[in-house]
Amino acid sequence: MSVHKLENAAPSNEPGMPEALGFRPLYRQVKAIFVRRLVDGVWAPGAVLPSEGQLAAEIGVSQGTVRKALDELAAENLVVRRQGRGTFVAEHDERRILFQFFKLAPDQGAPRFPDSVVLSTATGLADAGEREALDLSESDSVIRIRRLRSFGETPLIIETLSLPQKLFPGLEAGPIPNNLYSLYAGHYGVTIAHARERLKAIALTAEDAAVLGVAAGDPALQIDRLALSLDGMPVERRLSLCLTQEVHYLSDLR
Amino acid sequence: MSVHKLENAAPSNEPGMPEALGFRPLYRQVKAIFVRRLVDGVWAPGAVLPSEGQLAAEIGVSQGTVRKALDELAAENLVVRRQGRGTFVAEHDERRILFQFFKLAPDQGAPRFPDSVVLSTATGLADAGEREALDLSESDSVIRIRRLRSFGETPLIIETLSLPQKLFPGLEAGPIPNNLYSLYAGHYGVTIAHARERLKAIALTAEDAAVLGVAAGDPALQIDRLALSLDGMPVERRLSLCLTQEVHYLSDLR
DNA sequence: AAGTGGTCTAGACCACATT
DNA sequence: ATGTGGTCTAGACCACTTG
Numbered sequence: 001m002s003v004h005k006l007e008n009a010a011p012s013n014e015p016g017m018p019e020a021l022g023f024r025p026l027y028r029q030v031k032a033i034f035v036r037r038l039v040d041g042v043w044a045p046g047a048v049l050p051s052e053g054q055l056a057a058e059i060g061v062s063q064g065t066v067r068k069a070l071d072e073l074a075a076e077n078l079v080v081r082r083q084g085r086g087t088f089v090a091e092h093d094e095r096r097i098l099f100q101f102f103k104l105a106p107d108q109g110a111p112r113f114p115d116s117v118v119l120s121t122a123t124g125l126a127d128a129g130e131r132e133a134l135d136l137s138e139s140d141s142v143i144r145i146r147r148l149r150s151f152g153e154t155p156l157i158i159e160t161l162s163l164p165q166k167l168f169p170g171l172e173a174g175p176i177p178n179n180l181y182s183l184y185a186g187h188y189g190v191t192i193a194h195a196r197e198r199l200k201a202i203a204l205t206a207e208d209a210a211v212l213g214v215a216a217g218d219p220a221l222q223i224d225r226l227a228l229s230l231d232g233m234p235v236e237r238r239l240s241l242c243l244t245q246e247v248h249y250l251s252d253l254r
Numbered sequence: 255m256s257v258h259k260l261e262n263a264a265p266s267n268e269p270g271m272p273e274a275l276g277f278r279p280l281y282r283q284v285k286a287i288f289v290r291r292l293v294d295g296v297w298a299p300g301a302v303l304p305s306e307g308q309l310a311a312e313i314g315v316s317q318g319t320v321r322k323a324l325d326e327l328a329a330e331n332l333v334v335r336r337q338g339r340g341t342f343v344a345e346h347d348e349r350r351i352l353f354q355f356f357k358l359a360p361d362q363g364a365p366r367f368p369d370s371v372v373l374s375t376a377t378g379l380a381d382a383g384e385r386e387a388l389d390l391s392e393s394d395s396v397i398r399i400r401r402l403r404s405f406g407e408t409p410l411i412i413e414t415l416s417l418p419q420k421l422f423p424g425l426e427a428g429p430i431p432n433n434l435y436s437l438y439a440g441h442y443g444v445t446i447a448h449a450r451e452r453l454k455a456i457a458l459t460a461e462d463a464a465v466l467g468v469a470a471g472d473p474a475l476q477i478d479r480l481a482l483s484l485d486g487m488p489v490e491r492r493l494s495l496c497l498t499q500e501v502h503y504l505s506d507l508r
Numbered sequence: 509a510a511g512t513g514g515t516c517t518a519g520a521c522c523a524c525a526t527t
Numbered sequence: 528a529t530g531t532g533g534t535c536t537a538g539a540c541c542a543c544t545t546g
Contacts, residue, residue, distance in 0.1 A: 023542065025515060051531060062517045067532085076508065083532045084524035101507055195507040200498035201455035201475040219473035221455040224502075244454035248478075251505050253355055253449040254330065277523065279534060305512060316536045321513085337513045338543030 006030075006060075030059060031069035038078060038089065039230050041189050049079065049087040078193065078230070092181040092192065101181070101195060103250050104242060106151070113178070114149040114156055119211070121145050121172045123165055130162045133226055133237045141165040143172045148211060155212045156247065162237040180236075181227075190235055195227040199249065208241055221249060260284075260314075280315060285323035287313065292332060292343065293484050295443050303333065303341040332447065332484070346435040346446065355435070355449060357504050358496060360405070367432070368403040368410055373465070375399050375426045377419055384416045387480055387491045395419040397426045402465060409466045410501065416491040434490075435481075444489055449481040453503065462495055475503060 006029050037043045049055070052070065056063040070087055073079045077100060080088045090096065094113055105111045126134065126142045134142070142162045149157040161180075163171065168188050177183050184190040199221060206216040220241045227236040242249075260283050291297045303309070306324065310317040324341055327333045331354060334342045344350065348367055359365045380388065380396045388396070396416045403411040415434075417425065422442050431437050438444040453475060460470040474495045481490040496503075 023514095027515075053531090064518085065516060068515085070532095081532065082525085084526075084530080086531060103505065103507070197505040197507060199453060199475065199503040199505065200501075201473040201496075202498075203473045217471070219455040219457045221453065221475075242455075244456075247454075249453040249505075251357065251451040251453065251503075253357070253451060277533095281534075307512090318537085319535060322534085324513095335513065336544085338511080338545080340512060340544095 026061060027065045027068040027072075030061060030065060031072055033059065034069060034073060035078070035230065038191065043089050045089050045091045045185050045191070047089050048085075049089070051086065076193070092179065092185055094179060097179065097181060101192075103197075104157075104247050105250050107246050107248055112151065114151055116147045116149045116159075116176075116178045118176050119146040119148055121176065123172055126162070126164075130237060134162065134164055134234045136164060143168060145172075145176060147176075151247075154246075156243055158208055158211055158241045160239045164235070167235060184235070191230045192227045192235065193230045193232075195225050197226075198224040200224075202241070204241065212241075212243055214243065218243075220244070223249070281319045281322040281326075284313060284315060284319055285326055288323060288327060289332070289484065292445065297343050299343050299345045299439050299445070301343050302339075303343070305340065330447070346433065346439055348433065351433065351435060355446075357451075358411075358501050359504050361500050361502055366405065368405055370401045370403045370413075370430075370432045372430050373400040373402055375430065377426055380416070380418075384491060388416065388418055388488045390418060397422060399426075399430060401430075405501075408500075410497055412462055412465055412495045414493045418489070421489060438489070445484045446481045446489065447484045447486075449479050451480075452478040454478075456495070458495065466495070466497055468497065472497075474498070477503070 006026065007024060034043075043049060049070075050058070052063050052066050056066045059066070070079060070081065074081050074087075077090055077096070080090050082088065098111055098113055102111075102113065104114075122144050123141055124144065125138070126136045126140050130136065130142050131138065131140070136142070141164075143165050145159075145161040145163075147157075147159045147161070148155055149159055165172075167190060168184070171183075171188070181192045184192060201219055202222045203217045204212065204214065204220050208220075209216045209218055212220075221244045223238075223240040223242065225236075225238040225240070226234055227238065229235045260280065288297075297303060303324075304312070306317050306320050310320045313320070324333060324335065328335050328341075331350070332344055334344050336342065352365055352367055356365075356367065358368075376398045377395055378398065379392070380390045380394050384390065384396050385392065385394070390396070395418075397419050399413075399415040399417075401411075401413045401415070402409055403413055419426075421444060422438070425437075425442070435446045438446060455473055456476045457471045458466065458468065458474050462474075463470045463472055466474075475498050477492075477494040477496065479490075479492040479494070480488050481492070483489045
């Protein structure tokens with residue numbers, strides 16, 4: 001049973017205290033408490049949370065307020081609510097990644113997850129682009145991973161990842177699984193919460209074209225992804241070059 | 255003052271009537287009433303809705319239920335809530351389009367809206383692709399508009415639109431404004447609610463390259479957009495070819 | 509001052525899943 | 528039968544905007 005400082009323990013704001021800065025609703029303060037528990041790993045991926053009633057009693061607010069906080073977390077895909085069962089910490093299983101983080105789909109047939117072959121792993125000082133993207137200083141090192149991803153026998157993507165070494169010590173030494181976000185969460189306590197992708201059409205260099213088995217100068221879709229952790233820090237940069245003959249990038253505008 | 259049939263006027267379901275089909279919460283029935291009013295133009299873009307209390311009294315539910323229905327409409331960008339002022343029907347002004355429907359942004363500088371020059375307008379029978387996308391039959395006609403869109407002096411996009419003629423009679427004859435979605439809503443009562451875009455990297459044909467002022471075979475980003483109206487019907491197909499030297503397509507994964 | 513949406517509470521009941 | 532999240536209600540009060 002922990003103790004939390006909520007800004008307005010009594011729902012009425014003190015008079016004479018002229019509100020000064022922005023109003024922060026109670027349910028957002030409660031949400032912040034929950035996010036902290038996710039960041040700190042107190043609530044680990046896959047675990048079930050205490051019931052709404054228990055949380056409300058523990059924190060000292062009504063069940064409706066807890067509910068509104070959890071609803072926002074569910075809308076951000078940080079927790080999953082299942083009626084009759086409980087509220088669970090979201091996991092980076094293949095279903096979620098396919099739904100949330102992998103926007104390439106075959107022109108015909110169901111969405112699927114590509115296989116990966118690691119071409120190289122290395123470490124080194126972050127270059128200017130990596131420092132900019134990952135918010136690193138000149139003395140910081142990164143882990144670089146290069147992978148070829150395919151649908152069956154068809155090469156599809158060349159992917160170059162850059163990770164801050166300080167966040168993922170030893171990752172370059174171990175085996176690299178296909179599902180990296182699950183590894184980040186399980187072994188390093190880093191949960192990817194969302195990402196920002198910038199797309200361009202480019203002409204392939206001779207080198208990249210050779211790896212993909214096409215001609216130099218062929219067009220490819222370049223995807224520059226920056227993935228952010230739960231607390232909003234940039235955590236992974238991923239530059240992908242995709243052949244889009246039989247595949248497309250799906251974007252829903254709502 | 256209108257009358258609405260709600261499924262469970264008494265909150266308890268009849269016993270002996272074993273629920274048979276799925277449960278439909280009250281607030282979704284209320285939401286459906288509101289969507290109908292938007293589709294029918296009873297509530298026109300920019301108009302202010304009655305207050306939550308008035309709607310609750312009119313329909314015969316609690317204010318909290320009306321609130322939950324309106325919250326969902328707001329989350330879908332169909333209405334805009336402004337504290338202290340009221341709830342308004344969303345409009346397709348430039349701000350909203352830039353935010354919701356135009357994902358191309360300059361690599362440097364703030365997002366902006368490109369200028370348009372109409373290259374041609376025509377009408378004709380829908381081809382196979384248009385029939386498939388827009389759910390038309392062999393006897394249906396489409397309006398086709400071809401535009402060149404630029405940032406200042408720099409040609410950026412060749413855009414080819416296909417519209418069902420029966421939905422937009424006479425559109426091909428009048429002037430074509432830069433902001434088409436505003437025209438659809440204002441003159442034809444068709445509100446674009448969301449869209450689905452499929453992206454590929456392609457090599458430009460000699461013809462398209464000439465219009466854009468680059469070399470044949472240069473890579474370009476192809477965006478195949480299908481826009482859906484409020485009631486979920488496909489309403490516009492838009493095929494864009496974009497030069498992405500100094501511009502990128504932004505996709506947020508949340 | 510009055511009206512609007514936004515927050516918070518408390519309680520009753522429903523739908524769903526598990527025991 | 529029990530426990531969970533989901534719905535619905537009613538009422539009080541807060542924050543914001545406008546006359």
